[in-house]
Amino acid sequence: MDINEEMDNAYAALKRGGIILYPTDTVWGIGCDATNADAISKIFELKRRSETKALICLVSDFKMLNQFVEEVPEVAYDILKYAAKPTTIIYDKPIRVAENLVGADDTLGIRVTKDEFCQRLIKKLKRPLVSTSANISGEETPQSFAEISPEILKGVDYVVNLQQSRKTPKPSAIIKLSNDGKVQVIRK
Template sequence: MYKEIEEAIAVMKRGGIILYPTDTVWGIGCDASHPDAIDKIYKLKKRADSKSMICIVHDFKMLNQFIEDIPEVAYDILKYAVKPTTIIYDDPIRVAENIIAADNSLGLRVVQDEFCKKLVRKFRRPVVSTSANISGEKTPKNFKEISQVIKDGVDYIVPFAQNEQLDTPSAIIKLTKDGQVKIIRE
């Protein structure tokens, strides 16, 4: 696993994009602070750049480095979540402008998956985590269902979990600084 993590990090540091198994579905990822890499993902997915993408972090300490004012309820939600949960926070910091939504928010998920945790911990920056499909098409349930266009469009494919079913999108909850909680996806 160490060699694959090193290769993925080297690609992301060069502004490349990776295809990798996450704690939810197969994802396309890059350095969340690298605007050109983020643009590559938007182009590959044929996704409107007005639609934000999710990023992953490895723990609460890292989350605090990229969200200045985390509502207290976020810790409770994540502590009691029974499935991977992405929270959309207001006013992200230290990430590329083109990953931030028009309302100045960003979805971040603290991952539990061993590979993702090690990847993000070693990289020391949030990693983009968007589903490995063309925008508007069905999210692939496994590696074999990922279109060849996506596979050919990335700079590195992580060779793990290619025979596993990864088909549970995260729950998405939007939290605002004024205490509002909105469930976007259960």
Template sequence: MDVNKEIHNAFEVIANGGIILYPTDTVWGIGCDATNEEAIKKIYALKQREESKSMIVLVNGERMMHQVFNEIPEVAWQILDFAEKPTTLILDKPRNVAKNIIAEDNSLAVRMVNEPFCFKLMERMKKPLVSTSANVSGMFTPKTFKEISPEILKGVDYVVNLQRDKICKNPSCIIKLGLDSQVKVIRK
């Protein structure tokens, strides 16, 4: 399995408004360019998910985090520095992403990843990547590639051929941070 070839193939699909199925640092995810409203609509339709339920966006470092958020509370960096497992932060006032990925309260869930495939794909895209679990809304989150439903496999434009034998970790923990430094743990 050639990582660079998979990055190239996934990039081509995403650059043309497509959606991909790919391994993340936690579970298998469905993703697209986080700035492409039409691609995001495809994911909502495939997951049979209400557009009022926003999805996570992955970034590959501080620079991209600052592209998406003008103001990042200091506590966010402290949480990320001390996190022992993948951690998703919900932050206020996102920018430079599609409107239909932003929650009704003007917040966005974001996770900084360094998993090689995701990191390098975003490096090539120069944009954040949507990440939502590879299941129809309300169904169980698949722990392995084999558990992903045929409906999801057929509904994406490209399936990344990496880590198919990997048993996924649990989803990330989710912490909501307000600009007023309020901290609320959503999922441990």
């Protein structure tokens, strides 16, 4: 399959309020438009995950990051610039995303993706893309496309037909940056 065709198909599913299964710069992800509360609810239902357990989203670049966080702490840019691996940062006071994506403490984990397909899809959508591992809550994160359960494959509206033979790298590092300057490493 051609990357442009896959992008068009994934984009069409997202615009219809659907959920997609797609390769990210880390693990295979289940995603949707981060501003669509109904689509986000479908992901919680498919994963059998409590809506109190936060999901993260991907943005294409720093410019988009600034559009969806009230105030990005300066240190975030340095952390992301020098990170050796994909890094998700939990920010205070996300804005312009669906309410059911935001944590009870008014935070949201966001990763600036370096994956070409993800960047292009997000730029076309002009909104962040929800990204959560392609597994039922509590089960192991699949290390390859072949390990994704039939329930997940059947439960999404579109499966991106790219990179299905690659081994999945590890999940991202997660760092919580509070606006008061506190930095906390959640996952290395």
